[in-house]
Amino acid sequence: MTPAYKLYGAAISLYTGKARAYLRYRNVPFVEESGSPEIFDRVGFRMIPVLHTPDDELVQDTTVIIDHLEAKLGEPSVYPAGAVQRLIALLFEVYGDEWLVIPAMHYRWAYNLEYILEEFGKTVNPDATVEQQREIGEKISAPFRGSLPFLGIDENTVPGIESDYEALLVRLNEHFASHMYLFGNRPSIGDFGLMGPLYAHNYRDPWSGELMRRLAPNVARWIDLMNTPAPNSGRFLADDEIPETLLPMLEVMFAECMPALLATLDANAAWIEANPDTEEIPWAVGEHEYTIGGKRGKRMLRSYSQWMLQRPLTYYQSLEGEDLQRADRLLREVGGYECMQKEIRRPVTRRNNKLVAE
Numbered sequence: 001m002t003p004a005y006k007l008y009g010a011a012i013s014l015y016t017g018k019a020r021a022y023l024r025y026r027n028v029p030f031v032e033e034s035g036s037p038e039i040f041d042r043v044g045f046r047m048i049p050v051l052h053t054p055d056d057e058l059v060q061d062t063t064v065i066i067d068h069l070e071a072k073l074g075e076p077s078v079y080p081a082g083a084v085q086r087l088i089a090l091l092f093e094v095y096g097d098e099w100l101v102i103p104a105m106h107y108r109w110a111y112n113l114e115y116i117l118e119e120f121g122k123t124v125n126p127d128a129t130v131e132q133q134r135e136i137g138e139k140i141s142a143p144f145r146g147s148l149p150f151l152g153i154d155e156n157t158v159p160g161i162e163s164d165y166e167a168l169l170v171r172l173n174e175h176f177a178s179h180m181y182l183f184g185n186r187p188s189i190g191d192f193g194l195m196g197p198l199y200a201h202n203y204r205d206p207w208s209g210e211l212m213r214r215l216a217p218n219v220a221r222w223i224d225l226m227n228t229p230a231p232n233s234g235r236f237l238a239d240d241e242i243p244e245t246l247l248p249m250l251e252v253m254f255a256e257c258m259p260a261l262l263a264t265l266d267a268n269a270a271w272i273e274a275n276p277d278t279e280e281i282p283w284a285v286g287e288h289e290y291t292i293g294g295k296r297g298k299r300m301l302r303s304y305s306q307w308m309l310q311r312p313l314t315y316y317q318s319l320e321g322e323d324l325q326r327a328d329r330l331l332r333e334v335g336g337y338e339c340m341q342k343e344i345r346r347p348v349t350r351r352n353n354k355l356v357a358e
Contacts, residue, residue: 005030006052007020007050008036012119017200018192019066022066044352091250095253098261098308101151102292103164106162112207167293172216172219182246183241191226256290271285271286279357280355284303
């Protein structure tokens with residue numbers, strides 16, 4: 001029987017890895033194909049992954065894909081019921097989607113160049129010769145390689161990017177030594193957020209994959225588990241527990257990642273107020289200085305980051321009573337309390353696959 005869903009994506013695609021792992025966990029029948037001009041015309045731009053539903057809907061963006069299916073499939077949800085676990089899961093999703101793209105892109109283009117050029121070519125024309133595939137790869141990969149400075153990847157920040165990423169691998173390796181997933185033996189939205197960059201670039205690319213297996217074999221095992229069709233089973237840790245092994249990663253997240261992403265809220269607000277008659281917010285809204293692994297550099301402020309960051313911020317700011325007290329105790333412990341008080345002055349939303357002001 002032909003599967004009801006189609007996932008338009010690619011093996012080398014960071015965000016396809018996130019969506020694919022979710023579909024497998026939820027036992028959603030699907031086939032994976034390359035996108036076509038007709039599909040991208042309907043979406044409005046060339047971007048993967050895209051989920052094609054049995055109702056002929058095209059759902060673009062991994063978070064939107066997951067939420068679309070969560071609403072249809074019900075339990076077992078990848079969103080923990082416990083308030084603190086849910087908050088931390090949302091934060092890990094943002095961390096994977098918006099921050100770990102930095103080491104993912106660095107390692108791919110610094111250490112896996114020959115391999116990935118051929119992989120780009122194979123994706124476009126699997127029947128071409130290796131030489132032809134390399135030529136294709138050189139051409140279509142240029143925008144991706146050209147984006148490194150926009151992400152803040154340069155000779156000054158590379159030592160920090162590498163030390164930061166390798167420290168993350170060590171910490172995740174310790175965590176996955178005693179836990180199947182972030183919060184027990186059921187994957188959360190946070191696991192799927194981490195899966196994108198850690199799989200497609202830093203596990204699948206050969207040089208980076210060898211580094212991961214050497215430094216963090218438990219992370220490689222977790223990736224294999226995330227890529228294995230699962231029976232919709234497992235439980236999150238009881239009593240809304242946050243494992244101690246996650247706390248060092250949260251400390252780094254709030255020290256380096258969150259200030260950089262929070263700056264996007266102010267930049268977007270300024271742009272919206274300066275352009276009241278323009279609906280779509282541009283891809284980038286300025287640049288700022290950031291710190292990674294103790295090294296300072298400059299990166300572009302990607303407007304979309306606000307849409308992702310609004311999810312944990314809005315959720316946290318909706319908490320009350322004991323849930324809020326427990327969340328605040330943890331946030332103070334990991335240095336995140338002040339970050340989470342940030343006002344969303346000009347909220348943004350997605351409309352017709354475009355980022356616009358609410």
